[in-house]
Every structure is written in C-alpha cells, then in structure tokens.
Amino acid sequence: MENPSNLSFDARVDRLNKIAQELRMHVVDMVYTAQSGHIGGSLSAADFVAALYFDLMNLDPANPGWADRDRFVLSKGHVCPIWYAALAVRGFFPVEELKTLRKNNSRLQGHPIATYLPGLDASAGSLGIGFAQAVGIAMEGKLMRKKDYKVYTVLGDGEINEGIIWESSLAAAKFKLDNLVAIIDINNLQLDGTLAEVMPTEPIDEKFRALGFDVLKMNGHDMADVLTTLMKAKRACSGKPTCVLAYTVKGKGVSFMENQLDWHGKAPNEAQYTQAIAELKGAA
Amino acid sequence: MDFAAAKSPTRKVFAERMTARGDTDSEFVVFESDLAKSTYSYIFKDKHPERYFNMGIAEIGTVASAAGMAAEGRNVVVCGYGVFITMRALEAIRSFICYPHLNVKFLSSHGGLTAAIDGVTHQATEDIAFMTTIPQMKVLVPADSASAAAAFDIALDTPGPVFTRLMRDPLFELYGPGESFKLGGSKVVRKGKDVTIATYGDMVFQSLLAADELAKQGIDAEVIDFYSLKPWDQATLAESLKKTGALVVAENHQRRNGFGYEAAVWTLMNNPVPTELIGLEDTFAESGSYPITIDKFGLSGPKIAAKTAALVAKKR
Ligand SMILES: Cc1ncc(C[n+]2csc(CCOP(=O)(O)OP(=O)(O)O)c2C)c(N)n1
Ligand SMILES: [Mg+2]
Numbered sequence: 331m332e333n334p335s336n337l338s339f340d341a342r343v344d345r346l347n348k349i350a351q352e353l354r355m356h357v358v359d360m361v362y363t364a365q366s367g368h369i370g371g372s373l374s375a376a377d378f379v380a381a382l383y384f385d386l387m388n389l390d391p392a393n394p395g396w397a398d399r400d401r402f403v404l405s406k407g408h409v410c411p412i413w414y415a416a417l418a419v420r421g422f423f424p425v426e427e428l429k430t431l432r433k434n435n436s437r438l439q440g441h442p443i444a445t446y447l448p449g450l451d452a453s454a455g456s457l458g459i460g461f462a463q464a465v466g467i468a469m470e471g472k473l474m475r476k477k478d479y480k481v482y483t484v485l486g487d488g489e490i491n492e493g494i495i496w497e498s499s500l501a502a503a504k505f506k507l508d509n510l511v512a513i514i515d516i517n518n519l520q521l522d523g524t525l526a527e528v529m530p531t532e533p534i535d536e537k538f539r540a541l542g543f544d545v546l547k548m549n550g551h552d553m554a555d556v557l558t559t560l561m562k563a564k565r566a567c568s569g570k571p572t573c574v575l576a577y578t579v580k581g582k583g584v585s586f587m588e589n590q591l592d593w594h595g596k597a598p599n600e601a602q603y604t605q606a607i608a609e610l611k612g613a614a
Numbered sequence: 615m616d617f618a619a620a621k622s623p624t625r626k627v628f629a630e631r632m633t634a635r636g637d638t639d640s641e642f643v644v645f646e647s648d649l650a651k652s653t654y655s656y657i658f659k660d661k662h663p664e665r666y667f668n669m670g671i672a673e674i675g676t677v678a679s680a681a682g683m684a685a686e687g688r689n690v691v692v693c694g695y696g697v698f699i700t701m702r703a704l705e706a707i708r709s710f711i712c713y714p715h716l717n718v719k720f721l722s723s724h725g726g727l728t729a730a731i732d733g734v735t736h737q738a739t740e741d742i743a744f745m746t747t748i749p750q751m752k753v754l755v756p757a758d759s760a761s762a763a764a765a766f767d768i769a770l771d772t773p774g775p776v777f778t779r780l781m782r783d784p785l786f787e788l789y790g791p792g793e794s795f796k797l798g799g800s801k802v803v804r805k806g807k808d809v810t811i812a813t814y815g816d817m818v819f820q821s822l823l824a825a826d827e828l829a830k831q832g833i834d835a836e837v838i839d840f841y842s843l844k845p846w847d848q849a850t851l852a853e854s855l856k857k858t859g860a861l862v863v864a865e866n867h868q869r870r871n872g873f874g875y876e877a878a879v880w881t882l883m884n885n886p887v888p889t890e891l892i893g894l895e896d897t898f899a900e901s902g903s904y905p906i907t908i909d910k911f912g913l914s915g916p917k918i919a920a921k922t923a924a925l926v927a928k929k930r
Contacts (some may be wrong), residue, residue, distance in 0.1 A: 423676045434902030440733030455735030457671050491670035522650045529670030
C-alpha cells in the first residue's frame, strides 16, 4: 500500500473516496453472489471503514497478529461484508475469496468469527457483545500491557438499544479507556423502522457525554470530515473513551437503496445488481 | 411420499394464528424486539397496534418486562429469534417466568439450522436443551402449517410458560385441516414395523425421506412426529417400540441434551432397545445453504437412512 502520510490532505481524501467506492462494489457483489447478507449498513459504514483501514490504523497484513497493531471490532457484525472487503483489499486474504461469503466451507461466515480469518480481532453477530469485547481488548492494551495502540469499534444506532452497551460504557469510563474509539453509525434505521419508531434513542451525544465519553461528530460520507475527526480521535489521550457519531445514510451510494428499510438485509436481483454496480462505478 | 409444498414457514403461520386469535381475544399482548419482519409479528401489529409493544433490540429487557406484565395477570407473547431469546434472556425466563409460572408464551423463530445461511451466531441449536430443562416450561415444535396454527392455540390456552420453536423456511404440509393436536400429543406420520424414528420440526420431513429410502432396502420404518416435546407422548413411543424394538431419534439440535437424550434415557429406564441418536455431534455448524448444511452435519434424509439401516442391521 502507498504510504498516505506522504500525500497531501486532499490527495488522501481523493484516494480514500476511491477506495470506499471500491469496497462498496465488493459489498454489492458479495451479497449478490451469496443472495444473502446485509448491504444497507455496510454501505453506510464504507467511508469511515476505508479511512481506518487505508489511512489511520497501524496494521501489517503480512503479520495480522502483530502485537502492537491497532484493533478493530465490528460490533454490528451483520455488516461484515464491508469488513471482509476492507481486509481483502488491504491484503489480509485474497480478494477472490470474497465470492465465498456465506457459502459452505467458507472462512467468510454470515457473521464474523475471529479465529476463522486473518485480521478479525473479535467475533460478532449478536448485537452489543462486540462492543463489550472491544472494552475488554482496550483494558488489556491500556491496563495490562500498557501499550498505546487504539481499539476502534463500530456500532449500529439500533444496536445501542442493548443494555450491554450501557453497562460496558460505564466500565470504559471507569477504567479511563482513552485508547477506545467507538464509532456509532447513525443511519437512523434499525430493523423494524426508524429509531424514533422502534426505540427513541436521541439525544445520543448527551447520553454518551453523560456516560463519560468525549463525543465527536462527523458527516460519515464527507471524507475530509471523516479523516479530520478520526485523526482527532486517534490522538485522544484525555483519560476518557471517545465516541464518534457518524451521521450516515443507510444504503449510501446506490440510489434505490438509500434510506430504504428493505435494504437492511436483502440481496439484489440481477437487474438491481447491474444498476447498483453502474451507479457505484459512475461515482468512483 | 407425496406432500404439498408449504406456502408459508411455520413462524408466519404461528403469527397469523396469533393475529386471528387477537380478533376475538383482546386480553393478550405481544412483545417484539426489533425483529418484526423475521418473526412476522408485524402482522399482529398491523391489526392490533394498541396491544403490541416493540421494546427495541433488548432481549433481556423485553423478556423481563413481559414477566412484569404477566405478573399483573396479563398473557404476553414474546417474539424473537431462538438464539437471542433463549440465551440472552435465559435467566429471566428461568427464574422470573418459569419459577413463578407466569403466562408468557414464546414465538421462537429460526430454530436449528433452518437459519443456516446466517451462520452459527443465528442458529438455535441448543434451545431445546435449555427450554426443556427448566421446570414448568412447556415446549412445542410444529412441523407444518396445521400444527403451527394449533401450537399457538395450545400455547395461549395452556396456563404458564410455553415455548414454541419455529422454522425460517417453508417446508411441506403434513396434516389436513381437520387434524387435531394437543399438549403432550404426537402423530404417527408413517406406520412401520422394523424401527421407530422419533423426530420433530423440520426433521419430520427428512425422516420421511429416510423412510422412503429405507423401504427400498426392505426396512419398514415408523416415523413419529413429537410436536409436543414437553410434555411428550411416552405411551405412543412405548407402543411403537413394542412393535419395532429399535429407536432412532433425529433432531435439528445438539445431540447432547436434546430430545434424543430424553427419549433414550426414558427407554433405558423402561424397556431398553437398540438406539441411535442423530443431531449435531458436539459441534458448531456453519454458514451455508440449508440442504447442504444439514447434509454436511448428518441430518439429511439420506444420512438418517444410513444410520437407521446400520442400527437395524445391529438389531438383526
Ligand atoms: C442480540 C441481537 N438481537 C437482534 C439481532 C437481529 N438484528 C440484526 S441487525 C438488526 C438491526 C440493527 O440495526 P442497526 O444497529 O441500526 O444496524 P445498521 O442500521 O447499521 O444495519 C437486528 C435487530 C441481532 N443480530 N442480535
Ligand atoms: Mg442503523
């Protein structure tokens, strides 16, 4: 991978935008091939996942277990297509393997299982439990090993309904986990409807501030904003965990999927697949 | 064997019956935790919104709040995925619903490997062990539409907690509309004299496929659908085993602590016969298509037939 720190800020943004579109195309392709999987929340997370994996995180694909690497936990594990795509394109495993998503004998399970694939730092799929694991990973890094690698975790805005999120947040504040960065993908849709319809959760910023987090906000699809905000999160050393509110659009990048509840967990047919790829290519 | 393909999965039929009962019975309520499209509880919501509560993605809270309402005397149906309600909310179910014997009924979808494609985190393959082990809990597993609709009626009309395991995908219709079902009942779906295959849920169909295969080999298998797993129909099993003298239990569940362990221990204590238990052999399954996955893990008709034939050979 080219070293992004040699590039100007604008060049980094351009590069990441292109990568994010490439990841989106892989997501659509994987779910189409499997005829099963979660596109909507993968596309909403694509931009900040690209920024983390292709610019900000310290990683070594040739040595996925490198002790000092930054960690990443996809707590909303159903959107693992975007995680798998990022890992493959970043070189953790062959890109061709993406086609095996959800198939028998594949390492790309329907929900991510840590030991199955290089680069997966924790298993997920049952909402809430990934975040609690991220807190444990951050405790090990900061309190036991006394290292300064970061632990990034991505949560759904519906996922934060789960009580375990609030329990583990209290612990993150108690243990002053400023190595923990929790990104909440605020696409305003969960499974049965909008947040307001299913479980009113706003104001999310005040809730996390009250829990003891430093709260940052970004437009999750404005790469300059994403990069600036996540660089700030990366530098955090205030003694508080960081919570980044990413305002996003579920299904981002494919016109007929954007903001559509239906596209939470649906596979495209051939015509939809062709149109989706064309739209993503056009924007790339 | 010739059965009509089912139009709806059992999870949907159960929710439809729940909605129809809601038209005449305004006393029960429905709790959901953000899976209304998967459990089909949205059908009830559309009809009876004032008696429907979506509690968000929060299984422990959903189940414990259902216990609270039930403690006030109301019947509550809690809808969810088998893995999430039985495991996340297990303590609330055991100590705060079953122990005080409250009227909470569970619509538990995606039982066994019927959710194969989503992977292990979404496959309820230990639910029968957990639910049948808790005192006071009743457990039903309908195999088709008629028995799924009946299961809702049994659940609502039986005092105390009742758990119903349902399937993700439509299979086949085994029973006509006139058929009757009861708590503790079973159905002999195929008569035979050489071996008894005791089974439930989607494995009834696989066992019938196995029986067809066995018939070609000159083995006449009896297949019994134990749609009521707790309590279960010991008299019918005893009678069948008197005739066949060999028992196979086939289930889409861990073999350990499943219905097979229950039935095998019971026969051991009463009238031991050569026995084979078919289920997941102390392993997790994987993501994949339902037919390939059940075959890979030894639960398909041909795999059941092979194990049954081996057992019958031993008996002879
Ligand atoms: C414990 C648990 N309960 C329920 C589910 C089923 N489920 C999968 S995704 C989802 C909605 C998630 O919404 P959100 O967190 O907002 O994710 P996104 O919009 O980013 O896809 C639900 C209820 C689950 N995976 N885990
Ligand atoms: Mg969401």
